[in-house]
Amino acid sequence: MASSTTHDHAQPSPAAPESGESRRDFLLYATSAVGAAGTVLALWPFVHSMNPAADTLALSSTEVDLGPIAEGQSITVTWRGKPVFVRHRTADEIKAAQGVDVKALREPQADKDRVKKPEWLIMVGVCTHLGCIPLGQKPAEPKGEFGGWFCPCHGSHYDTSGRIRKGPAPANLPVPEYTFLSDTLVRIG
Amino acid sequence: MSSAPAPVWNNKLIKWVDDRLPIFTLMHGSAVAYPTPKNLNYWWNFGSLALFVLVVMLMTGIFLAMSYTPHVDHAFNSVERIMRDVNYGWLLRYLHMNGGSMFFIVVYIHLFRNLYYGSYKAPREILWWIGVIILLAMMATAFMGYVLPWGQMSFWGATVITNLFSAVPVVGDYIVSWLWGGFSIDNPTLNRFFSLHYLLPFVIFGLAVVHLWALHTSKSNNPLGVEIKTPADSIPFHPYYTIKDFYGVGVFLIFYMFFVFYAPNFFGEPDNYIPANPLVTPPHIVPEWYFLPFYAILRAIPDKLGGVVAMFGAIIVLFFLPWLDTSKVRSAKFRPIYKQFFWIFLIDCIVLGWVGANPPEGHFVLIGQISTAYYFFHFLILMPVLGFLEPTRPVPASISQPVLKEKA
Ligand code: HEM
Numbered sequence: 001m002a003s004s005t006t007h008d009h010a011q012p013s014p015a016a017p018e019s020g021e022s023r024r025d026f027l028l029y030a031t032s033a034v035g036a037a038g039t040v041l042a043l044w045p046f047v048h049s050m051n052p053a054a055d056t057l058a059l060s061s062t063e064v065d066l067g068p069i070a071e072g073q074s075i076t077v078t079w080r081g082k083p084v085f086v087r088h089r090t091a092d093e094i095k096a097a098q099g100v101d102v103k104a105l106r107e108p109q110a111d112k113d114r115v116k117k118p119e120w121l122i123m124v125g126v127c128t129h130l131g132c133i134p135l136g137q138k139p140a141e142p143k144g145e146f147g148g149w150f151c152p153c154h155g156s157h158y159d160t161s162g163r164i165r166k167g168p169a170p171a172n173l174p175v176p177e178y179t180f181l182s183d184t185l186v187r188i189g
Numbered sequence: 190m191s192s193a194p195a196p197v198w199n200n201k202l203i204k205w206v207d208d209r210l211p212i213f214t215l216m217h218g219s220a221v222a223y224p225t226p227k228n229l230n231y232w233w234n235f236g237s238l239a240l241f242v243l244v245v246m247l248m249t250g251i252f253l254a255m256s257y258t259p260h261v262d263h264a265f266n267s268v269e270r271i272m273r274d275v276n277y278g279w280l281l282r283y284l285h286m287n288g289g290s291m292f293f294i295v296v297y298i299h300l301f302r303n304l305y306y307g308s309y310k311a312p313r314e315i316l317w318w319i320g321v322i323i324l325l326a327m328m329a330t331a332f333m334g335y336v337l338p339w340g341q342m343s344f345w346g347a348t349v350i351t352n353l354f355s356a357v358p359v360v361g362d363y364i365v366s367w368l369w370g371g372f373s374i375d376n377p378t379l380n381r382f383f384s385l386h387y388l389l390p391f392v393i394f395g396l397a398v399v400h401l402w403a404l405h406t407s408k409s410n411n412p413l414g415v416e417i418k419t420p421a422d423s424i425p426f427h428p429y430y431t432i433k434d435f436y437g438v439g440v441f442l443i444f445y446m447f448f449v450f451y452a453p454n455f456f457g458e459p460d461n462y463i464p465a466n467p468l469v470t471p472p473h474i475v476p477e478w479y480f481l482p483f484y485a486i487l488r489a490i491p492d493k494l495g496g497v498v499a500m501f502g503a504i505i506v507l508f509f510l511p512w513l514d515t516s517k518v519r520s521a522k523f524r525p526i527y528k529q530f531f532w533i534f535l536i537d538c539i540v541l542g543w544v545g546a547n548p549p550e551g552h553f554v555l556i557g558q559i560s561t562a563y564y565f566f567h568f569l570i571l572m573p574v575l576g577f578l579e580p581t582r583p584v585p586a587s588i589s590q591p592v593l594k595e596k597a
Pocket residue numbers: 243246247248249250251252253254257268282285286288289292327330331332334335336337338386387389390391393
């Protein structure tokens with residue numbers, strides 16, 4: 001449109017017709033670009049409103065008294081809405097966990113890098129496949145082929161260090177941040 | 190929307206309105222005069238049935254929402270209160286609960302009808318795409334609706350499905366916590382699922398309008414798969430197909446009400462009558478039956494990301510079907526080989542559903558992998574190759590021709 005009018009009337013204009021055109025085009029493109037960028041930026045508050053809110057984020061921590069947990073026993077505590085497994089491992093379990101060839105593991109990690117004290121294994125009890133809670137905390141529950149935990153949802157087996165050994169899960173059960181406040185008191189988080 | 194001439198309105202009031210907003214002309218063109226192939230069989234009833242179920246879901250859902258509380262401490266009890274104390278609450282809930290299953294039965298039949306008669310081919314590609322988008326929106330809606338009663342299956346189904354997104358490289362965990370609004374499925378998750386569960390059915394309704402717009406532009410396909418060529422090939426929608434569609438609704442209601450009144454929990458899981466417990470996973474998590482084939486595909490691939498890609502791929506592949514099917518003939522009626530593969534494919538989908546309902550152990554693993562492979566083989570290899578190799582039977586010149594020949 002713009003070009004045909006300019007040519008039809010063939011009026012002398014201060015600038016060459018092409019340069020007038022490109023100035024308009026430039027203004028149009030620039031305005032559209034700013035408008036589009038602004039629209040995208042305006043979407044961010046909506047998207048971000050769905051992320052964890054400040055109160056949800058406020059890091060909660062959980063303290064666990066290890067005193068009553070006898071050797072061979074486990075307890076489950078809740079931390080950030082998720083179960084955390086605390087296991088008082090037996091000497092056999094520790095030996096089994098340490099005797100594994102680390103290089104052969106799906107997620108290579110030595111047992112000593114997963115514990116602060118070998119007899120206390122503390123980890124988030126959420127299967128790294130699709131988030132079920134593995135069985136093995138109670139004596140009657142199946143512990144899988146490696147004597148640790150077994151996830152019934154799609155059949156993942158974890159060993160006595162909580163490392164993935166068989167099944168669809170891609171990673172070991174994660175170890176949360178934790179500190180020993182005393183010999184029998186642990187703060188998770 | 191229709192090629193019929195605009196009607197002349199004699200009633201003064203109708204004419205006054207129509208001159209300002211041609212709503213009567215629009216309705217006349219799309220539901221009365223709309224030229225419809227005269228040879229449609231009963232498989233063409235399922236589109237109007239889907240619309241009927243959608244309206245039932247909207248109605249029952251809106252009234253359920255008046256008594257439902259989207260909070261982790263109250264959701265389960267509010268649904269129990271609907272069942273016991275709210276007048277006819279049990280009826281609203283059972284209509285809604287079974288309506289979800291009916292919706293998928295009707296839409297899956299509708300979809301397989303399209304596969305059989307090649308209705309996705311030119312010029313109906315966009316009509317087909319909108320259908321696939323509606324299917325995706327229905328799946329999202331039903332998934333989030335199932336979370337609302339906050340039973341054990343609600344909670345753990347939601348956990349497993351939202352965790353699928355953690356398979357996305359790099360940003361996976363970030364996406365999951367964004368979906369949850371926290372570090373696990375919790376109150377923020379329930380709140381947003383309720384909001385979206387309320388919203389999406391209206392989006393589906395809008396999509397259905399666009400679906401019909403595309404349909405009325407290209408017109409209905411038919412069992413012969415040849416286009417309407419002369420006025421003799423078509424009949425007006427009203428009264429011929431209005432009455433046939435109403436008849437279909439009647440038969441469908443007998444089926445639907447059988448479940449509502451005599452087997453209301455047939456499609457459900459008993460575990461969902463146990464309140465959600467974030468610390469105990471039920472021994473056997475199964476999704477609703479309509480997701481089972483996709484669940485089987487997810488589990489068939491022994492790799493997390495691979496499984497998720499295959500599961501979504503199983504639906505995404507449908508978008509490409511109009512080009513994957515290279516045959517020039519639409520209807521399976523004239524495609525003797527495709528016709529048999531169609532039934533094999535249907536059986537494959539049922540086998541996938543059966544595998545999805547069982548724990549992933551023993552021979553189920555292998556059967557699941559074979560039927561997953563066959564699912565993709567059907568679309569990616571068989572459909573393109575068959576179009577070139579298959580000797581098709583002669584296609585009639587018009588919709589009227591076979592009828593006229595029989596008479597002669
Ligand atoms: C596309 C249409 C829809 C589908 C497929 C659908 C599906 C579902 C499903 C499967 C459930 C779980 C039923 C149960 O196990 O108890 C549910 C629950 C619910 N839906 Fe919908 N729904 C749809 C539309 C709507 C609409 C439009 C509303 C309106 C707000 C709504 C409101 C509710 C409410 C309040 C519940 C919780 C009560 C209950 O569990 O029975 N739904 N929906």
